[in-house]
Amino acid sequence: MxxxxxxxxxxxxxxxxxxxxxxxxxxxxxxxxxxxxxxxxxxxxxxxxxxxxxxxxxxxxxxxxxxxxxxxxxxxxxxxxxxxxxxxxxxxxxxxxxxxxxxxxxxxxxxxxxxxxxxxxxxxxxxxxxxxSASIEKIIKKLNWQLLLIFSIIMALLGFILWITLTKIALIPLEREINKRTEEIRQHRDHLEQLVFERTQELETAKEVAEFASRAKSDFLSNMSHELRTPLNGILGYAQILRRDKELSTQQSDGLNIIQQSGQHLLTLINDILDLSKIEARKMELYATAFHLPNFLESLAGIINMRAQEKETTFVYEHNNSLPSGVEADEKRLRQVLINLLGNAVKFTDQGTVTLQVSVLNDTPPSPKQIRFEIIDTGVGMTPEQLEKIFLPFEQVGDTERRATGTGLGLAISRQLVELMNSQLQVKSELEKGSTFWFDLTLPVVTAKTELKSAKTDKIMGYKGKRRKMLVVDDKHENRLVLHGMLEPLGFEVIEAVNGKEEVEKAKEIKPDIILTDLVMPVMTGFEAVQKIRQIPELKGIIIIAVSASVFEADQEKCKIVGFNSFLPKPIEVDKLFGLMEKLLKLEWIYEESKTIEKNSEEGQLVPPPPEEIANLFELAMDGDMRGIRKRASLMEQTPELIPFARKLQKLAKSFQEKQILALIEEFKEKNK
The missing domain is CATH 3.30.450 (Beta-Lactamase)
Structure with a gap:
């Protein structure tokens, strides 16, 4: 027992x-x-x-x-x-x-x-x-042993009897419990089929609820994306329009930069959440296209190099000579992964080097090529505990200041995207020594293709040839104003419409050269309007670009089927807009005069500040206080005649050109003697 x-x-x-x-x-x-x-x-x-x-x-x-x-x-x-x-x-x-x-x-x-x-x-x-007395003791000892034996037998018998009694007593509730459990098991067995049936029904109901929740989540994210991108289109659009104003003060220019950066940060967060949602729902799909790999990497290196220069971090791009010219892959997602990894490397490297190495692992003539993308930094590095967490959504490592500059989604999304590309994102790191991320892609080699270059938007003043008519269609007034502000100063005739029905009517009336139209509008959607326009013989060849806050591939594919020439997501990036127009309308842009002429003209009009201000600037320059010089320059911009001098000083201070600043100040210091 x-x-x-x-x-x-x-x-x-x-x-x-x-x-x-x-x-x-x-x-x-x-x-x-x-x-x-x-x-x-x-x-x-x-x-x-x-x-x-x-x-x-x-x-x-x-x-x-x-x-x-x-x-x-x-x-x-x-x-x-x-x-x-x-x-x-x-x-x-x-x-x-x-x-x-x-x-x-x-x-x-x-x-x-x-x-x-x-x-x-x-x-x-x-x-x-x-x-x-020994004889007596022997007799006593013998008698004691006999007594001990008798008592041991008695105790064993009594203990056994007591044990049996207690066990029997213990078995009474146990028997009751067994009987009770037996009855419960019988009841459970009787109801098991009913419970299984009910559970099956519940699972079917739960499946329906989960599918409904998934659809609701997709609808919510779609609406959220649309509702957030719409105001962002106005914010970022007008920031780009205002930055084209050459009369902006340094303070105004810095403010616009902050607006632009904040809006882009929010846009990145929206895109990351949407991407993560697609990946979790297994709805993320890759769209492979042929592109020029060297140009792609050079463009990427240029973006990262500018970020690195802002932190005084050295960026190095290395590749071997066997890199193929044309490859086939999802260019957008590959760029997203590399920018995420390189951006993190720059963010966590205050002083040192960030290196992008691209090498071909199987240097053999037949296609495809196995290419390794490796990002190496000499930054803060990570502990083994941090390495276990970095690929989790919304997980961030490092100090509080660096955490505040990210969302914690970049690495999680990058790993999932690399896995969709049939590879694995690898990492090794050592605290205070740096980190290395790498992944290998097997890419088909295709004929190299010339890429569409972005227009030089900061210098575009107009275009050559006849005046072009443009129809802008959007139910939001602010969205129409953004496009109006971007295009009318360049000489376009901009006509507006508020829904798809007006779009069709005005297209018949004015016969525009190009139509920029939203997709989701009251009365008639953009899809319906384009279908009707394509059925009108005299408007069949008109160029139509979809401008929408929706970034789902399904909408973009639908645009192609319906008859759109291209798709432009909101918020509108002016360089992409001008690049599309240049390609589709075959425009030849007119740019501003060269910087050399502008520079000579500007220097000829420089008016120096008073001698005491020159002395203050000289002391700041000798101390290497670039921040102090920028503050003094901002104050000087409040005086109209000092604006050219102040802006030149601001420009030199931003790029830490100490020698040029000293030379400029000493030049006017000598003139004041």
């Missing part, structure tokens, strides 16, 4: 019983042993007394005859024959010692017995016998 059948209370009761029984046994043993010892001693004394009587009767006659030798010999023989006698002493009345017998091997434990044997006429003999 297992221990689990005995309850703790019953176990304590059993232990208490054993303890009481053991105590009783010890006490009984001590009591019986004491009684045995006393009885044996009494028996020994009685035996000795009987022998004393016999001795007295025997020696009385010899003693009265004065035959002392016989008495002495008798006592000696008597002592030697009795093994329990250790010593015998016989002393007369006058003190004469008849006998002093001692056995050669005395006992360790003895007891003595004295007796006076009286004779006639007042004579007597004192006898003292010393007995060996």
């Amino acid at each position: 297992s221990k689990q059948n005995i309850s703790p209370q019953q176990g304590r009761l059993f232990f208490l019983f054993i303890l009481i029984l053991l105590s009783f046994f010890v006490f009984a043993t001590w009591l019986i042993a004491s009684q045995q010892r006393n009885l044996l001693l009494d028996n020994e004394k009685q035996r000795d007394n009987l022998e004393f009587d016999l001795i007295g009767e025997f020696i009385s006659e010899s003693f009265l005859k004065n035959d002392y030798a016989v008495v002495q010999q008798f006592l000696k023989d008597w002592s030697e024959k009795r093994e329990h006698i250790v010593a015998l002493t016989a002393t007369a009345k006058n003190g004469f010692q008849f006998l002093n017998y001692t056995r050669p091997n005395p006992a360790k434990k003895t007891h003595s017995l004295k007796r006076r044997v009286l004779f006639s006429q007042g004579n007597y003999l004192d006898l003292e016998i010393i007995d060996d």
Whole structure:
């Protein structure tokens, strides 16, 4: 029977019983042993007394005859024959010692017995016998062992009886519990089929709810994307329009840069959340296209190099000569992965080097090529614990300042995208020494294709040829104003419409050269409007670009099917807009005059500040205080005639051109002498 059948209370009761029984046994043993010892001693004394009587009767006659030798010999023989006698002493009345017998091997434990044997006429003999107690102890020990055996048997029997009793008592609730559980199992068995049926129904319902939730999530993200991109289109659009104003002060220019950067950061966050949602729903798809790999990498290196220069970090781009010209891959997603990895490398490298290495691993003529993309930095590095977390969504490592500049989605999305490309994103890192990220892609080699270059938007003043008509269609007034502000200053005739129905009517009326139209509008959508326009013979060849806050590939594919020439996502990037127009309308842009002419003209109009201000600037320049120089330049911009000088000073201070600043200040310092 297992221990689990005995309850703790019953176990304590059993232990208490054993303890009481053991105590009783010890006490009984001590009591019986004491009684045995006393009885044996009494028996020994009685035996000795009987022998004393016999001795007295025997020696009385010899003693009265004065035959002392016989008495002495008798006592000696008597002592030697009795093994329990250790010593015998016989002393007369006058003190004469008849006998002093001692056995050669005395006992360790003895007891003595004295007796006076009286004779006639007042004579007597004192006898003292010393007995060996060992014999008595042996008898007592033997009796004790017998007693112990008896008590052990009794205790074992009582313990066994008690154990059986307790076990039986313990089995009573156990039997009840077994009966209860048996009944419960029977009930469960009876209801099992019903429960399985109900669970099946619940799972089917849960599946329907999950599918509905997934659709609701997609709808929500779609609406969220549209609703957030619409105001961002106005913010970023007007930031780009205002930055084209050459009369902006440094403070105004810096403010517009902040607006632009903040808007781009929010846009990146929106895109990352959408991408992560697509990946989790397994709806992310790659669209492979042929592109020029060297130009792609050079363009990417230029973007990262500008970021690195802002932090005084060195950026290096390395590639081997066997890099193919044309490859086939999802250019957009590959760019996204590399910008994420390189951006992180620059962010976490305050001083040092960030390197992009692109190499061909299998340098063999047949297609495809296995290409390794490797990003190496000498930044802060990571601990093994941090390496385990960096690919988790919304997980960030590093100090608080760096965490505040990211969303924690870049690496999670990058890893998923690389896996969609049939590769693995690898990483190794050492704290305070830097990190290395790399992945290998197997890309088909195709014929190199010339890429569309972005227009030089900062210098475009207009275009050559006849004036072009442009129809801008959007139900949001602010979105129409953004396109109006971007295009009308360049000489385009901009006509507006607020829905698809007006779009069709005005397209028939004015026959525009190009239509920029939103997709989701009241009355009639952009899709419906384009379908109608393509059915009108005189408008079949008109160029139509979709301008939409939707970034789902399904909408872009639908645009191609319906008849759009291209797709431009909101917020609108002016360089992409002008690049598309240049390609589709075959425009030839008119740019501003060269920087050399502008520079010479600007320097010819420089008006220096007062001598005391020149002295202050000279001290700041000698200290290398570029921030202080920029602050003084901002104050000077409040004086109209000092604006050219202040802007030139701002430009030099931003790029930390200390020698040129000193040369400029010393030039006017000499003139003031």
